[in-house]
Amino acid sequence: MDRDYSNLLALRGLVLYLLPFIIVGWLIGYLWPVLTIALTGLIVWHYYYQQRLTRWLWKSRNLLPPTAPGSWGYIYDGIYRNQRRSQSRRRSLAKLLRRFREASEALPDAAIVFRSDGSLLWSNKLAQFYFGLRWPEDAGMRLSNLIRYPEFFAYLNNGDFSEALTIPSPMRESLDIEIRVMPYSDDQFLLVARDVTQGKQLDTMRRDFVANVSHELKTPLTVLQGYLEMLTDVENVPPAMAQRAVDQMQQQSDRMKNLVDQLLQLSRMETPSHDVFEQVVDVPALIEELRLEGEKLATDKQLTLTVDVEPIKVYGKGDQLRSAMQNLITNAVRYTNAGGQIRITWREVNNEVEFSVEDDGPGIDSDHLPRLTERFYRVDPDRNSDSGGTGLGLSIVKQALQHHNSHLEVNSKPGLGSRFWFRMPAGLVVDS
Numbered sequence: 001m002d003r004d005y006s007n008l009l010a011l012r013g014l015v016l017y018l019l020p021f022i023i024v025g026w027l028i029g030y031l032w033p034v035l036t037i038a039l040t041g042l043i044v045w046h047y048y049y050q051q052r053l054t055r056w057l058w059k060s061r062n063l064l065p066p067t068a069p070g071s072w073g074y075i076y077d078g079i080y081r082n083q084r085r086s087q088s089r090r091r092s093l094a095k096l097l098r099r100f101r102e103a104s105e106a107l108p109d110a111a112i113v114f115r116s117d118g119s120l121l122w123s124n125k126l127a128q129f130y131f132g133l134r135w136p137e138d139a140g141m142r143l144s145n146l147i148r149y150p151e152f153f154a155y156l157n158n159g160d161f162s163e164a165l166t167i168p169s170p171m172r173e174s175l176d177i178e179i180r181v182m183p184y185s186d187d188q189f190l191l192v193a194r195d196v197t198q199g200k201q202l203d204t205m206r207r208d209f210v211a212n213v214s215h216e217l218k219t220p221l222t223v224l225q226g227y228l229e230m231l232t233d234v235e236n237v238p239p240a241m242a243q244r245a246v247d248q249m250q251q252q253s254d255r256m257k258n259l260v261d262q263l264l265q266l267s268r269m270e271t272p273s274h275d276v277f278e279q280v281v282d283v284p285a286l287i288e289e290l291r292l293e294g295e296k297l298a299t300d301k302q303l304t305l306t307v308d309v310e311p312i313k314v315y316g317k318g319d320q321l322r323s324a325m326q327n328l329i330t331n332a333v334r335y336t337n338a339g340g341q342i343r344i345t346w347r348e349v350n351n352e353v354e355f356s357v358e359d360d361g362p363g364i365d366s367d368h369l370p371r372l373t374e375r376f377y378r379v380d381p382d383r384n385s386d387s388g389g390t391g392l393g394l395s396i397v398k399q400a401l402q403h404h405n406s407h408l409e410v411n412s413k414p415g416l417g418s419r420f421w422f423r424m425p426a427g428l429v430v431d432s
């Protein structure tokens, strides 16, 4: 359809059309009337093709232009060519837009595009979820009306986007959303938001952890420092008092060592290891060892320890299982009042094997149960730190059990006692 059509060609066409009329008009002696008829015909011809063009442009659904001779054919083809070009440009733009939208939906972040006057141009699904936006109903609305937080309003108004802003999600207060805004054309801005709840929680946990460790170490260190100051003037300290000081210092340094040992144990356990079939653990022998240790601890309080053990061995990490069982037995001994009873069992239950330590001690209020395995959590911080505990025992148990596809369960009633237990999956039981 493409044709070259020069001015020269147009002129040649006109001359070729008029020439026969000029010759005939001149021969019959009516040059001007004949020429007028010829030019009128030319106008009618142009008018006809102009009408066809108008009809094709406005009424026809056919993309192909009607056929036309001469200069009109050239015009029709030119328009058709331009239409085709812009259609394919439109198509590739639509494709690009679709790809951009698909890519932005795949982003792990919420994205919002808005104008400098704050009106919403576009948002992805995650943004609709975080901020409760409705799409396309909210298109064109002001963002500060849609996300109604004074801090967000001030942030947008201020126009300084060098720092990120963190606000709670309007849909779920428990989600913390970090917002960043970037200008990306004269008049448009891209807002990217991400969920930073977990990061913030981890930050708080890390801060709490450091504060707790420092606090736990500070108390025995202060005691040690006090006694050391007293002993600098050792000649004036009565021997009985000096002995007491040394005993106390020994006790406090044991406490610090215990804390550091437990922290090291916890950090070792944090390294994931999938080799749970590392070794065969002779749990009955292990329990016997722990019973003897427990009895030594329990003599002052005259506790009775009974043991009911089935001869079942399991695959696992010996040191971690030892730690878990030892902590549970030590706690029972530590928290049970004088004359109390402690019962340790290891037995098969529905193809699994259950370890349980039951005592008739003070029991634990149900409010505390969900938090017992948190690091440094104690039911009664003042009383429990006197008992020599660090608040890390049950978090070590939790971590050790996690490595064995198991978890700690607690049944406890204040005044009636507690039962701490866990079950090891059938797959870890060694066939006898």
Ligand code: ADP
Pocket (backbone or CB within 6 Å): 327, 331, 332, 335, 336, 359, 361, 362, 363, 364, 372, 373, 377, 378, 379, 380, 384, 385, 388, 389, 390, 391, 392, 393, 394, 395, 418
């Ligand atoms: P701690 O080193 O203080 O014993 P744990 O993590 O082992 O720390 O235990 C957390 C808290 O759970 C303890 O401080 C104690 O208040 C409570 N607890 C644990 N075992 C028992 C139990 N057998 N009877 C009563 N309370 C217990």
